[in-house]
Amino acid sequence: MFLFQKKKKAIGLFSGGLDSVVAAKLIADQGVSVTLLTFLSPFFSDKTESIASLGAKELGLKIKFVNLGTEHLKMIQKPRFGYGSALNPCLDCHIFMLRKAKELMNKLRADFVFTGEVLGQRPMSQKRSDLILIAQETGLRDLILRPLSALLLPLTRPEKKGWVDREKLLGIEGRSRKKQLSLAQEHGLQVYSSPAGGCLLTEKEFAQKLKILWQKWPTITPREISLIKFGRFFETLDGIIMVGRNQEENKNLMKLKSSVDYFFNCPDWPSPTTILVGPKKKDYIRRAASLTARYSDAPADKKVFVEYGNKKQGLKRIEIKKAIFSPNRKNGPESF
Ligand code: SF4
Numbered sequence: 518m519f520l521f522q523k524k525k526k527a528i529g530l531f532s533g534g535l536d537s538v539v540a541a542k543l544i545a546d547q548g549v550s551v552t553l554l555t556f557l558s559p560f561f562s563d564k565t566e567s568i569a570s571l572g573a574k575e576l577g578l579k580i581k582f583v584n585l586g587t588e589h590l591k592m593i594q595k596p597r598f599g600y601g602s603a604l605n606p607c608l609d610c611h612i613f614m615l616r617k618a619k620e621l622m623n624k625l626r627a628d629f630v631f632t633g634e635v636l637g638q639r640p641m642s643q644k645r646s647d648l649i650l651i652a653q654e655t656g657l658r659d660l661i662l663r664p665l666s667a668l669l670l671p672l673t674r675p676e677k678k679g680w681v682d683r684e685k686l687l688g689i690e691g692r693s694r695k696k697q698l699s700l701a702q703e704h705g706l707q708v709y710s711s712p713a714g715g716c717l718l719t720e721k722e723f724a725q726k727l728k729i730l731w732q733k734w735p736t737i738t739p740r741e742i743s744l745i746k747f748g749r750f751f752e753t754l755d756g757i758i759m760v761g762r763n764q765e766e767n768k769n770l771m772k773l774k775s776s777v778d779y780f781f782n783c784p785d786w787p788s789p790t791t792i793l794v795g796p797k798k799k800d801y802i803r804r805a806a807s808l809t810a811r812y813s814d815a816p817a818d819k820k821v822f823v824e825y826g827n828k829k830q831g832l833k834r835i836e837i838k839k840a841i842f843s844p845n846r847k848n849g850p851e852s853f
Contacts, residue, residue: 525680526550526627527662528618531580533569536633536665538709539697541576543664544631547681551578552625554618558585559742560717562710571708583617587738593718594731604724605716607642608650615655622660629660629675636666636690645670665689665697717746726750730757733795744773744794751808756795758805760812766790774827781809781825788813793825803837810839 527544531537531553545551553576555569562568566582573580592613596606611634618630634643641647648670652661659674667676668688676683689696701709717723726745729752730737744759747766751758761767767790774780774792779802781791791809793801806823815821817839826832 524548524550525629525675526552526625527675528622528625528627528630529553529578530614530618530630530632531555531569531573532633533565533572533708533710534633534715535694535697535701535709536635536638538572538576538633538706539700540631540633540664541578542700542704542706543686544662544681545576545578547685549681552621552627553578553580554621555580555582556585556614556617557582558589559739559746561715564710568708568710575706575708581621583621585613589613590737590739590742594735601641601719603719603721604727605641605718607639608647611642611647611651612654615651615657615661619655619657628680629662629673630657631662631664633665634663636663636669638692662686733757740773740775741794744770744792747773748789748792749808749812751804753793753795753798753801753804756793756801758791758793758801758808760791760808761789762812776827776829779805779825779827781805781823783809783813783815783821784824785822786813786815788815788823802835806835806837807839810837813839815839 527549529537529541529544529551531541533555541551541553553569553573555565557565569580592609593604593606596609598606598608601607615630622630634648636645636648637643648663652658655661662673662675662681663670664686666689667683667686669690675681687696727742730741730745733755734741747769748759748761751760759770761770770790770792771780779793779797781793782788788809789812791805793805802825806825809823810821813821819839820836821839823835823837824832825835
């Protein structure tokens with residue numbers, strides 16, 4: 518008698534990067550109904566959503582987006598398993614994301630979860646012991662499949678039950694992406710992001726700014742995190758000043774400022790947009806104005822008019838000397 522086996526469903530973690538694209542292809546080609554899951558966060562590239570959408574389209578798969586939000590921020594401040602080389606709590610972060618994947622698996626009544634993780638590719642979260650720990654901590658146990666390294670890992674339920682054919686899975690280990698690249702080429706897959714366009718938490722300079730922000734405001738929001746992605750960063754005692762470096766950054770800073778932040782520019786000269794976040798003390802206003810003048814095209818020996826304020830309180834003008842020495846010398850570190 519012919520027994521009809523229901524098509525199995527899987528949730529695939531999908532960053533839009535090469536590994537996740539190849540993993541999704543391997544599973545979808547086995548007749549599994551795949552829903553891709555992409556996380557969005559201020560720590561990721563602004564292009565994550567568009568690249569992942571294009572990647573899903575190329576693969577012909579459904580995709581869902583989940584914003585990592587404030588819960589994820591709290592986890593980053595106090596990770597159980599510590600940080601990597603910067604402020605990246607990769608082990609906790611993987612556990613966090615896979616718990617979210619499990620929630621979606623239950624909601625969509627899917628049968629298992631898979632990822633593009635590769636054994637030994639990253640020192641902090643992809644050692645054999647890490648992969649086992651993640652499976653236990655998330656409660657997914659043998660319902661989490663890593664198609665790129667499956668042949669080197671213990672059997673999972675999808676393999677044991679024949680939902681996927683283990684022989685069609687891979688045994689990749691380490692940092693080289695040769696095998697993944699050749700598979701992508703073989704299948705004509707062209708849309709994936711480069712590994713370099715990754716997570717800002719792994720960048721030391723960004724991590725330093727984030728730590729300063731956290732000291733000032735322990736409950737920072739994704740907006741403030743996005744703000745420090747653009748422009749030169751300066752501190753006041755209880756706030757920050759961001760100075761745009763080009764048109765693009767000026768535009769982004771204007772988009773991200775809140776209704777109470779002050780913005781600054783020089784009406785008579787090409788100048789950056791500067792945003793003052795935090796208290797609007799007289800000193801801070803003078804400093805933000807002086808920085809705006811410093812990075813403007815106004816001649817060094819002239820006094821410069823700087824306009825500042827916000828929509829609520831209206832605009833004011835201040836006449837200021839262009840800063841010619843490090844404007845942070847007395848009140849904090851140089852910008853970065
Ligand atoms: S690199 Fe960033 S997003 Fe990736 S696991 Fe580490 S902290 Fe999380």
